[in-house]
Amino acid sequence: MxxxxxxxxxxxxxxxxxxxxxxxxxxxxxxAGWFSVMTGLGIADGDIxxxxxxxxxxxxxxxxxxxxxxxxxxGQTYLREKQSGIVETLxxxxxxxRRLWIGKAIGVxxxxxxxxxxxxxxxxxxxxxxxxxxxxxSAQVSVYILAVLPIFIVAAIALIGFGxxxxxxxxxxxxxxxxxxxxxxxxxxxxxxxxEADFVxxxxxxxxxxxxxxxxxxxxxLGRYLSRERIxxxxx
Amino acid sequence: xxxxxxxxxTKRFGGQDTPAVLDGIDLSIDAxxxxxxxxxxxxxxxxxxxxxxxxxxxxxxxxxxxGEDPAADDALRARLGVLLENSGLDDRMTAFESLHYHARxxxxxNPGTKIDDLLDFVGLRDHRNSRVGTFSTGMKRKLGLxxxxxxxxxxLFLDEPSAGLDPEAQLMxxxxxxxxxxxxxxTVFLNSHHLDEVERxxxxxxxxxxxxxxxxxxxxxxxxxARERRVQVRLSTQEQALRAVKALDALGLSGELQEDGATMLxxxxxxxxxxxxxxxxxxxxxxxxxxxPIRSIEEVYFEIIRDEAADA
Numbered sequence: 001m002x003x004x005x006x007x008x009x010x011x012x013x014x015x016x017x018x019x020x021x022x023x024x025x026x027x028x029x030x031x032a033g034w035f036s037v038m039t040g041l042g043i044a045d046g047d048i049x050x051x052x053x054x055x056x057x058x059x060x061x062x063x064x065x066x067x068x069x070x071x072x073x074x075g076q077t078y079l080r081e082k083q084s085g086i087v088e089t090l091x092x093x094x095x096x097x098r099r100l101w102i103g104k105a106i107g108v109x110x111x112x113x114x115x116x117x118x119x120x121x122x123x124x125x126x127x128x129x130x131x132x133x134x135x136x137x138s139a140q141v142s143v144y145i146l147a148v149l150p151i152f153i154v155a156a157i158a159l160i161g162f163g164x165x166x167x168x169x170x171x172x173x174x175x176x177x178x179x180x181x182x183x184x185x186x187x188x189x190x191x192x193x194x195x196e197a198d199f200v201x202x203x204x205x206x207x208x209x210x211x212x213x214x215x216x217x218x219x220x221x222l223g224r225y226l227s228r229e230r231i232x233x234x235x236x
Numbered sequence: 237x238x239x240x241x242x243x244x245x246t247k248r249f250g251g252q253d254t255p256a257v258l259d260g261i262d263l264s265i266d267a268x269x270x271x272x273x274x275x276x277x278x279x280x281x282x283x284x285x286x287x288x289x290x291x292x293x294x295x296x297x298x299x300x301x302x303g304e305d306p307a308a309d310d311a312l313r314a315r316l317g318v319l320l321e322n323s324g325l326d327d328r329m330t331a332f333e334s335l336h337y338h339a340r341x342x343x344x345x346n347p348g349t350k351i352d353d354l355l356d357f358v359g360l361r362d363h364r365n366s367r368v369g370t371f372s373t374g375m376k377r378k379l380g381l382x383x384x385x386x387x388x389x390x391x392l393f394l395d396e397p398s399a400g401l402d403p404e405a406q407l408m409x410x411x412x413x414x415x416x417x418x419x420x421x422x423t424v425f426l427n428s429h430h431l432d433e434v435e436r437x438x439x440x441x442x443x444x445x446x447x448x449x450x451x452x453x454x455x456x457x458x459x460x461x462a463r464e465r466r467v468q469v470r471l472s473t474q475e476q477a478l479r480a481v482k483a484l485d486a487l488g489l490s491g492e493l494q495e496d497g498a499t500m501l502x503x504x505x506x507x508x509x510x511x512x513x514x515x516x517x518x519x520x521x522x523x524x525x526x527x528x529p530i531r532s533i534e535e536v537y538f539e540i541i542r543d544e545a546a547d548a
Contacts, residue, residue: 013337017329041375085324086322090341093341096310228307
């Protein structure tokens with residue numbers, strides 16, 4: 001079995017688990033839906049300021065919704081399997097730890113990105129409905145949402161997964177609480193930024209693209225520190 | 237040919253100063269053997285199995301499975317089947333999905349028919365599309381067993397396969413294992429503290445206590461042969477048996493009369509059985525039968541554990 005086949009097998013399993021788990025799927029949809037509606041309704045006018053607001057909303061909220069949903073899903077994918085001991089049996093399979101990790105990250109990133117895109121679409125539709133206009137995101141934000149955001153989300157989820165696999169249960173609990181607080185803080189801060197900000201520039205999109213590439217490089221580097229023994233010894 | 241070999245296998249969870257969880261374990265298990273690995277809780281059984289599976293690296297010593305280091309060779313794992321104490325099944329998947337996922341991970345291209353046959357084999361065909369979360373512990377164990385052999389492994393590692401099961405489910409799992417050992421001719425490494433289960437299933441047994449191997453032999457030898465240090469002698473009369481006990485006492489050996497009065501259990505204290513017999517014959521005693529008392533694995537196990545505890 002090729003490496004790609006193995007990664008696809010893990011990815012498909014994780015996607016199926018997320019999609020068929022009503023509670024999990026609903027929590028992601030609810031979160032994405034709630035913030036999309038709130039953000040869409042927050043765009044007051046269809047003028048230039050309103051368009052800038054839409055651009056910024058999509059720029060920030062797209063990433064935050066993708067990250068937050070990905071975070072919820074990764075908890076179920078990495079942490080639950082670790083807590084329940086399922087991961088130990090998986091580690092006995094003829095698949096490298098790196099492939100297992102990446103397969104899971106992609107499996108979480110696909111539905112997270114889908115929800116992020118759905119949120120972006122919802123924000124656009126709600127904002128247009130509210131102001132009665134035909135506002136569309138700028139070219140740079142469109143490129144960002146379609147091409148940069150998926151890479152950023154998969155890289156961030158892989159990083160979250162790395163932490164969840166390698167840390168003990170107590171450390172994971174502390175990191176969980178800190179992450180949730182940071183994400184909520186970022187969401188609140190975003191609302192303030194969006195109201196004041198100008199159009200999203202190509203530079204900002206490039207910045208996120210660069211950050212995504214750096215994250216990918218970091219993941220590639222961290223991969224060498226993944227250890228079956230460390231995972232097994234931090235199960236309980 | 238040995239398929240599993242360890243030499244001086246030692247594991248410490250810390251630096252050189254920390255006590256060894258496993259200390260200098262030497263094992264050699266041949267293809268086709270059903271090997272029982274016995275020991276009390278905390279003896280180091282699970283740590284051994286984790287090192288054999290490449291989930292942990294030894295602090296000292298070496299592990300070889302099919303001549304390879306299992307921690308360094310991912311492909312080697314395709315030849316191994318595993319059922320750990322935690323069945324490792326996802327409650328949210330159906331029985332079929334669970335087996336299918338593992339079959340795909342092990343590289344089986346179209347495992348559908350194979351999976352249905354296995355579900356038949358473990359008696360779960362009617363629960364093919366039921367979620368694992370709805371299964372009883374016994375059913376999960378059986379499904380775990382099916383999962384562990386879905387790819388026809390050459391070695392099957394079982395860690396406490398009957399743990400937490402009621403007697404009926406234990407029997408079912410034991411029967412399945414017996415059938416596997418006979419029909420599939422797999423090498424089985426069975427971690428357990430169910431002495432009865434090990435005695436019934438295994439051809440060879442090792443006993444681990446406080447991280448050290450205390451015994452490693454065939455069931456026949458452990459229960460009645462090489463390790464036995466006593467011999468049972470039936471004399472022609474009760475009076476002769478009494479004389480025999482006294483004669484042994486005088487020679488610094490010890491004899492113990494049995495319930496029938498004519499049989500004596502003699503502790504060999506380093507002497508061979510022919511030597512004991514010769515001593516008694518020289519005393520002019522009429523010997524009718526000499527046997528080695530057959531003991532259960534339970535008796536052997538507790539004798540070893542008690543001896544070690546006393547030594548400590």
